[in-house]
Amino acid sequence: MKIFQKEVVLPPLSRGFHLITPQIVDNFPKLQHIEVGMLQVWIKHTSAGLTINENADPTVRKDFETFTNDLVPEDYAHFIHTYEGPDDMPAHLKSSIFGASVQIPISGGKLNLGTWQGIYLGEFRDQGGSRKLVLTAWGE
Numbered sequence: 001m002k003i004f005q006k007e008v009v010l011p012p013l014s015r016g017f018h019l020i021t022p023q024i025v026d027n028f029p030k031l032q033h034i035e036v037g038m039l040q041v042w043i044k045h046t047s048a049g050l051t052i053n054e055n056a057d058p059t060v061r062k063d064f065e066t067f068t069n070d071l072v073p074e075d076y077a078h079f080i081h082t083y084e085g086p087d088d089m090p091a092h093l094k095s096s097i098f099g100a101s102v103q104i105p106i107s108g109g110k111l112n113l114g115t116w117q118g119i120y121l122g123e124f125r126d127q128g129g130s131r132k133l134v135l136t137a138w139g140e
Contacts (some may be wrong), residue, residue, distance in 0.1 A: 039106055048102035071097075072093045
């Protein structure tokens with residue numbers, strides 16, 4: 001079995017959902033060396049998250065942002081953790097809801113995503129900064 005790992009730093013992104021599949025593939029050419037396997041993408045932050053969804057229509061990403069802001073509003077009066085600003089605790093909750101990792105099958109040296117699927121980074125802070133991802137691929 002082959003195992004490859006790489007850390008990738010994404011530049012600061014605006015608040016919202018961003019399609020990051022191209023950045024992952026472009027920065028991890030070792031994927032081409034795996035015929036059958038898996039890729040795990042892990043984010044090293046507690047105020048951003050990862051998910052897989054619609055990769056063609058950008059309005060889907062906008063709807064994700066609108067819904068998550070309605071689900072976890074910044075003006076929720078009961079938050080105690082507010083040291084880093086009003087978007088901090090909501091960002092932690094959103095990160096937990098979406099999760100810190102996704103796994104994608106690798107087939108023939110390529111990600112085996114569905115036709116309309118892509119990997120999103122959910123940036124839940126107004127000023128989140130750069131984000132670090134750990135990419136781990138394994139297989140034959």
